[in-house]
Amino acid sequence: MSENTLTTPKPFDWSSPEAAAIRKRRYAADRRLRLYGLASIITAIGLLGILIASLIITGHTAFVQTHIAVEFTVDPENVPADDPASGNFRAVVADAAQKLFPDVDDAAEQRVASRILSNGTPNILRDYVVANPEIIGQTITLKVPASDPFDQLNKGVIDRDLPEDRRRVSDTEIALFETLEERGLVTTPFNWGLFLNADSRFPELAGLAGAITGSFYALLVCFVISFPLGIAAAIYLEEFAPRNRWTDLVEVNINNLAAVPSIVFGLLGLAVFIQIFGLPRSAPLVGGLVLALMTLPTMIIVTRAALKSIPPSIREAALGVGASKHEVILHHVLPLAVPGILTGTIIGLAQALGETAPLLLIGMNAFLTSPPGGIMDPATALPTQIFIWADSPERGFVSRTSAAILVLLGFLIFMNAFAIYLRQRFERRW
Amino acid sequence: MTGYLFLAILALSLVAFYVGRSTANRFVAAHGAEVHSRPLYHGAFAAVWVGLPALILVVLWLLSQDGVIDRLILASLPSSLTEGASTSQLSLYLSEIKNVASGRIFSEPSPEIRAAAERYQRWHAIAGWAMVVVALSVSTIALYLARVRMAPKFRARQNFERALDIIMITSAVVAILVTIGIIVSLTYEALQFFMLVPPQEFFFGLNWEPQIAIREDQVAGTGAFGAVPVFTGTLLIAAIALIVAVPIGLLSALYLVEFASERFRGIVKPILEILAGVPTVVYGFFAILTVAPAIREAGSLIGLSISPNSALAAGGVMGIMILPFISSLSDDALRAVPQSMRDGSFALGATRAETITRVLLPAALPGIVGGVLLAASRAIGETMIVVMAAGLTATLTANPLDGVTTVTVQIVTLLIGDTSFDNPKTLSAFALGLVLFVSTLCLNVLALRIVRRYREKYE
Numbered sequence: 003m004s005e006n007t008l009t010t011p012k013p014f015d016w017s018s019p020e021a022a023a024i025r026k027r028r029y030a031a032d033r034r035l036r037l038y039g040l041a042s043i044i045t046a047i048g049l050l051g052i053l054i055a056s057l058i059i060t061g062h063t064a065f066v067q068t069h070i071a072v073e074f075t076v077d078p079e080n081v082p083a084d085d086p087a088s089g090n091f092r093a094v095v096a097d098a099a100q101k102l103f104p105d106v107d108d109a110a111e112q113r114v115a116s117r118i119l120s121n122g123t124p125n126i127l128r129d130y131v132v133a134n135p136e137i138i139g140q141t142i143t144l145k146v147p148a149s150d151p152f153d154q155l156n157k158g159v160i161d162r163d164l165p166e167d168r169r170r171v172s173d174t175e176i177a178l179f180e181t182l183e184e185r186g187l188v189t190t191p192f193n194w195g196l197f198l199n200a201d202s203r204f205p206e207l208a209g210l211a212g213a214i215t216g217s218f219y220a221l222l223v224c225f226v227i228s229f230p231l232g233i234a235a236a237i238y239l240e241e242f243a244p245r246n247r248w249t250d251l252v253e254v255n256i257n258n259l260a261a262v263p264s265i266v267f268g269l270l271g272l273a274v275f276i277q278i279f280g281l282p283r284s285a286p287l288v289g290g291l292v293l294a295l296m297t298l299p300t301m302i303i304v305t306r307a308a309l310k311s312i313p314p315s316i317r318e319a320a321l322g323v324g325a326s327k328h329e330v331i332l333h334h335v336l337p338l339a340v341p342g343i344l345t346g347t348i349i350g351l352a353q354a355l356g357e358t359a360p361l362l363l364i365g366m367n368a369f370l371t372s373p374p375g376g377i378m379d380p381a382t383a384l385p386t387q388i389f390i391w392a393d394s395p396e397r398g399f400v401s402r403t404s405a406a407i408l409v410l411l412g413f414l415i416f417m418n419a420f421a422i423y424l425r426q427r428f429e430r431r432w
Numbered sequence: 433m434t435g436y437l438f439l440a441i442l443a444l445s446l447v448a449f450y451v452g453r454s455t456a457n458r459f460v461a462a463h464g465a466e467v468h469s470r471p472l473y474h475g476a477f478a479a480v481w482v483g484l485p486a487l488i489l490v491v492l493w494l495l496s497q498d499g500v501i502d503r504l505i506l507a508s509l510p511s512s513l514t515e516g517a518s519t520s521q522l523s524l525y526l527s528e529i530k531n532v533a534s535g536r537i538f539s540e541p542s543p544e545i546r547a548a549a550e551r552y553q554r555w556h557a558i559a560g561w562a563m564v565v566v567a568l569s570v571s572t573i574a575l576y577l578a579r580v581r582m583a584p585k586f587r588a589r590q591n592f593e594r595a596l597d598i599i600m601i602t603s604a605v606v607a608i609l610v611t612i613g614i615i616v617s618l619t620y621e622a623l624q625f626f627m628l629v630p631p632q633e634f635f636f637g638l639n640w641e642p643q644i645a646i647r648e649d650q651v652a653g654t655g656a657f658g659a660v661p662v663f664t665g666t667l668l669i670a671a672i673a674l675i676v677a678v679p680i681g682l683l684s685a686l687y688l689v690e691f692a693s694e695r696f697r698g699i700v701k702p703i704l705e706i707l708a709g710v711p712t713v714v715y716g717f718f719a720i721l722t723v724a725p726a727i728r729e730a731g732s733l734i735g736l737s738i739s740p741n742s743a744l745a746a747g748g749v750m751g752i753m754i755l756p757f758i759s760s761l762s763d764d765a766l767r768a769v770p771q772s773m774r775d776g777s778f779a780l781g782a783t784r785a786e787t788i789t790r791v792l793l794p795a796a797l798p799g800i801v802g803g804v805l806l807a808a809s810r811a812i813g814e815t816m817i818v819v820m821a822a823g824l825t826a827t828l829t830a831n832p833l834d835g836v837t838t839v840t841v842q843i844v845t846l847l848i849g850d851t852s853f854d855n856p857k858t859l860s861a862f863a864l865g866l867v868l869f870v871s872t873l874c875l876n877v878l879a880l881r882i883v884r885r886y887r888e889k890y891e
Contacts, residue, residue: 032785039687042680043700046759049752050707053714056722231603238600254880256607261806261876262869263813265840266614269865272847273617280498295610302607328593356711359815359840363847385713385816392717392820400721407714414709 057411061404067193067206068156069145070119070182074098076131076138083138086131091124102187103178114175118182120147122207145189147206150398152179156188159397170397196405200372201387205398208391210406215373216286216366216381217355223290223377224297224354229347231294232301239302240309241331260299267296268360276364284365284380292364293354300353304346308339313432341428348421352414358385384410437490437564444571445483451579452478452588459584469588477588480595481578486571493563501555502526508551510544519854618869621862628856629657634863636660640826640837642846642857657860659867661826665836669747669818670811672832676751678804681758688759689766690788701763708756716820719749724821731833739823739835746821747832750814754807761806761883765799766792768887802883809875813868815840839864 015021074094081089099116106112120126123146130144131137147153151170154160156179166173182188199209243249271292275281281288312335320330361367367386374381382390388410391403453475459467469477506514506522513525525545532541532549533556541549582588626634637658684704688697724745731738738744769792777787793800823835824845846861 028783028786032783035785035788036687036691039683039691042683043687043704045680046684046707046752046755047700047703049755050703052722053710053718053752056718057714060721231606234600234603235607238597238604242597242600243604252604252608254877255611257880258873258876259607259611261809261872261880262614263810263815263840263872265813265815265843266618266865266869269843269847269862270610270614270617273621273862274613278499279495280502298607298610326589326593328596352709356709356713358711358713359819359844362819362844365848367848385711388713388717389816389820392713392720403717404721407717410711411714414711418709 057404057407060401061408062401063157063159064196064398064401064405065193066157066190067195068148068153069189069191070102070148071143071145071187071189072098072102072119072123073141073143074127075101075141076127078139081131081138083135086135086138087128089128089131091128091131095119095123095127103181106178111174111178114172115178117175118148118152118179120149120206121204122147122202145191147195148188150205150396151175153206154397155179156183156190159401196402196409201370201382201390203369205394205396205402208399208402210384210387210409212370212373213382213384213387213406214409216289217383217385219286219374219377219381220289220293220361220366220383221351221355223287224293225347225351227291227294228297228301228350232298232347233305233343235298236302236305236309237331237336240306241327241335256299256302260303263359264296264357265359265363267292268363270295271360271364282378282380284368285378286366286374286381286383287377288364289361289366289381289383290377292360293357296357296360297350297354300350301347304350305339305343308342308346309335311342312338338430341424341430345421345425348417348424352417352421355417356385356410356414358389361386362389384413434490434494437567438487440564441483441486441490441567441571444486444568444575445479448478448482448571448575448578449475451575452476452582455579455582456588459582463584467584468586469590473589473592474582474586477592477595478575478578478582480592481574482571484595484599485574486567489570490563490567493566497559497563501552501559504555505529505548505552509548513544614869618862618866621859622866625856625859625863628859633657634659634860638828640842642842642860655856657856659864661828662837662839662842662864663867664828664830665743665822665826666812666838666840668830668832668836669743669750669822669838670808672743672747673750673754673811674804674808676748677755677758677807680751681755681807682762682800685759685762685766686788689763690784690792704756704759707752708760710753712753712814712816713820715749715753716816716818719745719817719821723749736833738833741821741823741835742833743822743836744832746818749821750811750817753814753817754810757807757810758803761803762796762800765796765803765883765886768799769795798882798886802879802886805875805879805882809872809879812875813840813872815844819844839868843868 075097076094077097080093081091096116099119100112102118103112103115106115126146127144148156151160152175155162155171155176160169160171162169162176171179179188195207195209197209197214198211199207200212202208239249239252243252271288275288275291276283281291316334316338317330320334321327325333361383366381366383367390368380368382369390370380370382384406388403388406391399391406453471456467456469456471456474460471506526509525514522525548528541528545529548529552532545533552634657637656638660639656639658640661641656643655684700688700692700720741724740724742727742727745727748728738728740773791773795774787777791782790818838818841822841823837824841825835826837826842827834829836843861843864846857846864
């Protein structure tokens with residue numbers, strides 16, 4: 003009966019060829035998985051690289067602008083000295099364009115010549131003359147932007163070797179432009195207009211000033227509303243609220259709100275702020291309100307996390323010396339949580355800055371040639387400006403769009419870097 | 433003027449703060465330690481009493497003023513104009529009155545309209561000044577009342593703290609109000625839509641052509657609101673996005689958690705997070721600038737004709753966008769698996785790959801599924817990539833090389849530049865929005881629940 007029923011396993015020969023083959027297979031599987039992982043990381047980073055590279059390749063040309071030095075004769079006949087703003091600057095510019103090519107007599111060719119200067123030249127000249135009325139009657143040399151096709155030509159975007167019918171500029175136009183180049187009249191300085199001008203139908207004049215101001219106002223409204231509301235709600239939920247079904251519901255609700263598609267917030271803004279309350283369409287006020295509602299859950303979540311990270315010993319010490327619950331929070335917990343809250347705020351605002359869809363629904367994609375003067379004026383924002391330009395057919399807007407994206411990404415990187423700096427500067431280990 | 437009013441209220445609160453504090457200081461000088469609260473709290477109490485009611489009043493006033501004036505103006509129009517007029521006609525009158533009032537006159541307005549415009553301007557001015565007067569007098573009365581209540585034994589701290597409590601609870605309630613606002617506004621407009629278009633046509637119809645005649649003399653389609661092609665288009669694009677993002681995201685998370693060194697991880701993780709921070713309008717531009725032409729060219733090389741705004745381009749780029757969500761949520765899920773399970777597996781002689789596929793992945797699966805669901809909800813609700821890169825025509829197809837349209841694209845195209853709320857074209861956007869909200873909400877609730885329950889298992 004005492005027969006041993008235990009069976010010892012068959013001795014396994016670890017050095018046999020079969021075992022070696024199994025081992026090899028298993029190690030190969032191991033290496034394969036590692037390789038797949040590495041490959042997907044490289045793919046992901048490569049995609050980011052392609053994204054940024056394609057933006058820089060198409061966008062960098064928009065940071066410089068072709069200018070042409072033109073002599074304008076500000077004739078008192080065309081520009082009355084007592085009221086320079088009402089002068090006929092179109093005629094002055096037409097004269098100057100003709101004089102640019104003294105040896106061209108053909109009327110058709112002269113029309114071509116006048117197309118080299120930007121359509122906005124009369125306005126530029128008028129602004130200059132109004133600012134310096136003493137030059138009326140004199141001849142001045144101003145550097146004015148070249149129109150889009152010639153700007154593209156100068157930057158090499160338009161290939162001069164293509165057959166004429168597949169190019170946007172004709173051979174005559176290229177020849178005329180080349181004479182200007184030979185005379186040294188063509189320069190390509192940094193394009194300040196990209197930051198100082200508002201939107202325009204003409205790519206060479208279009209800039210981001212309006213969009214940047216609009217975004218600034220919208221973010222200001224968003225901050226003024228979501229920052230205090232978010233902090234107050236978070237303090238209540240984290241420190242005062244009882245734990246029951248209701249607060250549970252609020253918590254689930256806030257987490258869900260953070261994941262609601264942004265376009266739904268746009269629908270809310272459209273139906274409530276614009277239709278019911280009758281606030282103006284396209285206004286940064288409405289945009290900021292909608293963005294504030296979107297940022298609110300984020301604000302509450304990060305503030306709660308920041309409050310939670312303050313150790314209980316601080317609260318207990320303050321309570322121990324007789325502080326009330328409110329005093330504990332206002333005097334001790336909140337000041338210690340401020341760095342965390344600020345970091346979260348900046349990240350939330352950065353998200354709001356990049357949001358497009360809700361702004362489109364409330365109409366912040368208006369075409370405006372001057373920056374908004376306040377939160378009630380019609381405005382665009384940076385992302386909606388990008389959307390408008392991406393839709394524009396002119397070739398020059400492709401590089402403008404990329405450049406605008408680079409500017410937007412620049413703002414985002416700056417904000418995120420500032421948040422990281424704050425976190426590192428004030429991070430405290432307990 | 434409103435801005436100055438806010439500044440004035442702020443200044444009054446500051447004044448109240450100083451009044452309160454100096455009053456309390458006098459109490460302290462007279463009664464010493466018998467004073468209940470510190471002078472600071474008397475000041476804060478007065479400031480809250482002066483600032484808060486006035487502020488709330490002004491905000492409510494501003495929100496309701498335009499609506500009230502509009503209604504009064506309409507009521508004041510002569511009955512010859514308003515009798516039997518439809519709502520759209522009335523709103524036309526109103527916008528004409530406002531245009532005249534702000535000086536944008538295109539044609540000579542009728543005398544009634546001109547008179548109404550003058551009334552409009554006058555009432556606006558009156559309302560503006562009335563608001564200033566009311567707000568400032570409310571503040572002053574509040575200051576007086578607060579001053580009267582102050583006494584050495586006055587419990588200023590408790591009073592101030594109660595005000596703080598009310599502020600905080602109100603803020604928390606705002607978050608709920610937002611949700612209620614979303615649900616109410618979407619269902620209200622969607623119900624109006626379903627009164628014009630039967631729900632069964634919307635949910636089961638196979639033909640989506642929302643272009644309808646706005647004016648009677650206009651040539652346009654009669655409008656068909658069968659949303660099935662829109663839903664399938666959305667699902668197709670979201671599926672393509674997930675097919676791109678899930679393997680790449682999951683494998684990179686695996687590599688980062690299990691194989692990578694700390695330094696490699698420290699460099700790669702922030703880079704992947706950049707992908708999540710890029711605004712979606714940028715991805716949309718990337719899709720039309722680079723990806724769609726590349727796909728078209730690749731297709732023409734092998735002899736396929738691909739639509740310029742193919743579902744493949746939009747979905748692929750959306751995949752890049754949701755990739756970081758999947759990788760960071762899988763990362764969290766994998767890290768939550770206790771080290772002892774790895775150690776046990778290694779102790780039995782398993783290789784890393786075997787540990788990952790047989791132990792870690794099954795253990796982390798709920799978390800990963802939760803992450804994928806969250807990413808799917810994002811893909812369904814994502815707007816800008818598809819608005820820029822996907823098509824506008826609703827075709828019922830499963831071919832990723834065709835152009836399809838999505839719910840979000842339709843919402844944006846239906847609502848841009850059109851604000852009248854009484855035709856089915858505009859209202860259908862709200863019905864689509866409601867479907868979008870409900871479906872993403874369900875996905876989110878499910879995903880959050882899975883993720884949370886699973887975390888609790890190991891904690």
